[in-house]
Amino acid sequence: MSPKEFFIPWRHGTIYYDEFTRSARFQAAAVDLSKMPFSSTVTNPLRLIHRFQPLCLALFLHNRCNLDCRYCYAKPRTKLSCHKRLDPRVITTPAEWPARNARQQNQPLHILYHGGGEPLLEPDLIRACDEEIEQVCIKHRISQCRHLTTNGVINPETTRWASVFFHTITLSYDLTPEVHNRNRPSLGHRQTSVHVLKTADILRDTSATPPPELRIRATVTADDVEQMEPAVGFLHTRLPGIKHIQFEPVYLDHSSPYRHYPARFVQSFIRSHKLGKRLGMDISYAGARITQRHDRFCPIKQSNLSLTPDAFYTACFLSTENQFDSDKALLFGDYDQPDMPKLNRLLNTLEQDAPHCQDCFNRSHCARGCPNVCPVRMDYLETSEAYDCSIERWIGFYLICDRAGIDISTAELENMEQTFPPRPHKSRSRS
Numbered sequence: 001m002s003p004k005e006f007f008i009p010w011r012h013g014t015i016y017y018d019e020f021t022r023s024a025r026f027q028a029a030a031v032d033l034s035k036m037p038f039s040s041t042v043t044n045p046l047r048l049i050h051r052f053q054p055l056c057l058a059l060f061l062h063n064r065c066n067l068d069c070r071y072c073y074a075k076p077r078t079k080l081s082c083h084k085r086l087d088p089r090v091i092t093t094p095a096e097w098p099a100r101n102a103r104q105q106n107q108p109l110h111i112l113y114h115g116g117g118e119p120l121l122e123p124d125l126i127r128a129c130d131e132e133i134e135q136v137c138i139k140h141r142i143s144q145c146r147h148l149t150t151n152g153v154i155n156p157e158t159t160r161w162a163s164v165f166f167h168t169i170t171l172s173y174d175l176t177p178e179v180h181n182r183n184r185p186s187l188g189h190r191q192t193s194v195h196v197l198k199t200a201d202i203l204r205d206t207s208a209t210p211p212p213e214l215r216i217r218a219t220v221t222a223d224d225v226e227q228m229e230p231a232v233g234f235l236h237t238r239l240p241g242i243k244h245i246q247f248e249p250v251y252l253d254h255s256s257p258y259r260h261y262p263a264r265f266v267q268s269f270i271r272s273h274k275l276g277k278r279l280g281m282d283i284s285y286a287g288a289r290i291t292q293r294h295d296r297f298c299p300i301k302q303s304n305l306s307l308t309p310d311a312f313y314t315a316c317f318l319s320t321e322n323q324f325d326s327d328k329a330l331l332f333g334d335y336d337q338p339d340m341p342k343l344n345r346l347l348n349t350l351e352q353d354a355p356h357c358q359d360c361f362n363r364s365h366c367a368r369g370c371p372n373v374c375p376v377r378m379d380y381l382e383t384s385e386a387y388d389c390s391i392e393r394w395i396g397f398y399l400i401c402d403r404a405g406i407d408i409s410t411a412e413l414e415n416m417e418q419t420f421p422p423r424p425h426k427s428r429s430r431s
């Protein structure tokens with residue numbers, strides 16, 4: 001896929017959007033699309049899709065968790081899990097791969113601690129992994145950058161340690177105290193909002209210089225669509241200094257009714273984004289990320305080498321052990337023997353695009369319905385055709401408008417279908 005510049009008809013003019021530079025501009029004169037030859041133009045010779053050259057090692061440490069989230073996609077399988085815990089002694093070989101790339105590109109090695117469980121339940125395991133990784137970094141004369149995702153229900157001592165140890169920390173907090181308490185109770189059915197906010201206070205009050213970059217990740221369910229704007233206001237007041245909030249669609253919930261009311265979701269997101277802008281905050285939506293070149297969530301598409309607790313390489317954030325048949329298709333070898341032919345087959349399969357995505361202005365930023373639509377796990381063409389991508393398309397287009405300096409009026413916002421043409425409307429690429 002080569003980068004293109006897109007022409008998007010808008011009001012009485014045209015938005016020009018260059019997906020390579022991610023710049024957008026508006027010109028009042030309309031382009032006569034019928035007179036343009038529309039085969040694709042290469043605006044930059046660099047290809048967007050490259051060979052897998054990981055710069056990050058992501059470690060799924062274990063699948064233990066102290067929460068009982070309402071929408072957890074890992075929960076149904078946890079009882080059947082093999083309950084492995086990553087053995088730090090196996091990490092050197094996987095770390096070598098991204099470390100070599102990091103050295104060649106003069107970059108730090110990124111290490112991401114996350115998982116189907118809560119990483120900070122085992123700080124000793126993190127420290128043991130880090131000792132192994134540090135040896136690899138010393139050998140290659142590179143530094144490392146440590147990243148963490150956490151549910152924030154952690155004891156203060158471990159939290160203080162984490163505030164010094166990690167460079168970026170993504171904390172899961174669902175929108176407002178009421179929503180968070182409903183969606184993310186503890187295993188003992190206790191409310192957790194107060195605990196998570198206290199954890200955020202400790203992380204912000206750290207002695208580390210510079211302090212870790214703190215980001216909030218909020219899952220939006222059908223019941224909470226209207227809470228995005230209040231969440232931005234609440235978090236700005238309660239946690240001053242927080243700059244990044246990312247909204248995530250709830251995963252693998254095929255019955256979720258919010259998909260049937262995409263305008264409601266998008267209107268709410270846009271209101272939250274506008275408020276965030278006024279408050280100096282960066283508000284994003286995981287399914288359409290205009291600030292990054294990002295499509296499906298597959299780690300292997302994000303230069304990210306992921307290791308499961310039982311030490312297998314995985315191409316998918318949902319497949320975290322070599323236990324279930326459905327997961328085996330997404331694993332590509334164990335820690336000391338990556339299956340390169342299978343990795344290449346997976347990369348090729350994951351490059352597939354539905355016909356309606358191939359010429360879409362949002363194609364460099366859109367998650368394409370992942371994980372509900374997946375070229376490896378299901379009949380891709382059938383599911384992608386049935387998938388209504390209005391949310392991704394509209395949010396992507398709104399963010400391009402924002403880049404072009406176009407403000408969406410309240411009237412336009414309330415009239416979503418006319419404001420943002422739904423599929424099968426096609427943008428056109430310059431030839």
Ligand code: SF4
Binds near residue numbers: 299315330374
């Ligand atoms: S569900 Fe499919 S598309 Fe999504 S991350 Fe996993 S492998 Fe990639």
Ligand code: SF4
Binds near residue numbers: 357
């Ligand atoms: S917005 Fe729709 S058509 Fe465009 S890339 Fe995403 S899924 Fe494909």
